[in-house]
Amino acid sequence: MSTPSSSPVVVLPRGLARRALAAAIVAVAAVPLACTRVTAQPSPSSLAPTASTVRNAPMAAEAAPAPFTVRVVGTGRPVLLIPGLMSGPDVWDASVAHLKAGHQLHVVHLAGFAGAPAAPGADFLDRVRDGLLAYVADMRARGLERPVIVGHSLGGFLAYAVASAQPDAVAGVVAVDGLPFFAALGDPAATPESVGPTAAAMRGMFAGLSPEQLAAQTRPGLPTLMRDTANVARAVEWARTSDPATVGQAMAEMLTTDLRPAVAAIRAPVLQIVAAGSAPTAEVRAMLRDRYAAQVASVPRHEVIVAERAYHFVMLDDPAFFHATLDAFLSRVPAPAAGPAR
Numbered sequence: 007m008s009t010p011s012s013s014p015v016v017v018l019p020r021g022l023a024r025r026a027l028a029a030a031i032v033a034v035a036a037v038p039l040a041c042t043r044v045t046a047q048p049s050p051s052s053l054a055p056t057a058s059t060v061r062n063a064p065m066a067a068e069a070a071p072a073p074f075t076v077r078v079v080g081t082g083r084p085v086l087l088i089p090g091l092m093s094g095p096d097v098w099d100a101s102v103a104h105l106k107a108g109h110q111l112h113v114v115h116l117a118g119f120a121g122a123p124a125a126p127g128a129d130f131l132d133r134v135r136d137g138l139l140a141y142v143a144d145m146r147a148r149g150l151e152r153p154v155i156v157g158h159s160l161g162g163f164l165a166y167a168v169a170s171a172q173p174d175a176v177a178g179v180v181a182v183d184g185l186p187f188f189a190a191l192g193d194p195a196a197t198p199e200s201v202g203p204t205a206a207a208m209r210g211m212f213a214g215l216s217p218e219q220l221a222a223q224t225r226p227g228l229p230t231l232m233r234d235t236a237n238v239a240r241a242v243e244w245a246r247t248s249d250p251a252t253v254g255q256a257m258a259e260m261l262t263t264d265l266r267p268a269v270a271a272i273r274a275p276v277l278q279i280v281a282a283g284s285a286p287t288a289e290v291r292a293m294l295r296d297r298y299a300a301q302v303a304s305v306p307r308h309e310v311i312v313a314e315r316a317y318h319f320v321m322l323d324d325p326a327f328f329h330a331t332l333d334a335f336l337s338r339v340p341a342p343a344a345g346p347a348r
Contacts, residue, residue: 070124073133077113082107084153087113088161092248096121104329118252120244123287131259135167154178170268178339185280186265198262205261212254221246231318270304278310283317
């Protein structure tokens with residue numbers, strides 16, 4: 007397990023600062039800090055262990071449309087896979103192929119991103135978090151073990167929110183270049199209040215974009231997020247088929263949320279993966295690692311691993327490293343007892 011070293015407050019080099027902003031636009035969001043009790047009700051749909059299906063997220067009868075759907079693939083120990091902002095569930099395709107022989111993969115597709123219909127309403131990420139908690143409760147009620155949650159960027163932040171809201175809900179957390187408070191990566195002194203005006207401006211700007219304009223805004227930042235540029239065209243298509251208003255809303259919620267105090271409640275083991283491939287020197291990589299490690303320092307059982315070659319999309323840039331790291335983590339996480347079958 008990792009304990010971060012202390013370091014002075016410094017500003018990231020311009021290239022990494024640009025990466026941080028681009029990541030905010032392309033692949034991250036957050037969940038409001040308030041970790042309220044789940045009010046969403048599980049749907050009656052079956053979660054048979056052998057299923058390969060798509061189902062709506064659980065939600066209350068009077069709630070807005072479901073904030074995500076889930077595709078279930080494979081058999082074995084459950085793993086919940088959550089993509090980043092605007093990313094489609096196919097960002098996990100190689101990981102699904104790698105894991106499905108021994109795991110049951112629950113692949114999330116967030117509403118409003120990459121072709122999924124939007125789910126209008128206030129507190130979008132609050133609804134995603136509560137829906138995920140209800141989904142996991144539904145799994146346990148049907149005899150499935152608590153899942154390990156693997157989330158990229160936005161998904162990692164959602165995993166932190168779920169695991170801190172209900173520490174008994176998950177068996178483990180893997181955050182792939184996702185953080186409890188993304189705004190502090192570029193500026194350690196940032197607070198939800200200090201970034202509030204920026205968040206409000208982003209929300210308004212993105213609400214006024216067309217899908218084509220959203221894709222055009224996204225394209226220039228992608229080479230800073232993807233070392234393997236063969237995936238850029240796919241990411242542009244994710245953006246073009248995303249709902250700009252949902253993107254802006256998620257970004258605003260992310261920028262004004264700080265989950266760092268909340269993650270101390272997480273009891274499951276946590277793996278924080280740091281994407282450092284774009285760092286120009288070993289010194290900058292070490293500084294970047296310290297920034298990430300500081301955000302999870304209060305988690306009782308945590309480990310920080312640096313992806314030396316990969317940019318933000320670790321699972322696409324260096325799948326061999328990612329899958330070996332994920333396999334090792336899964337092998338160390340004790341399998342929890344299954345919930346009561348109904």
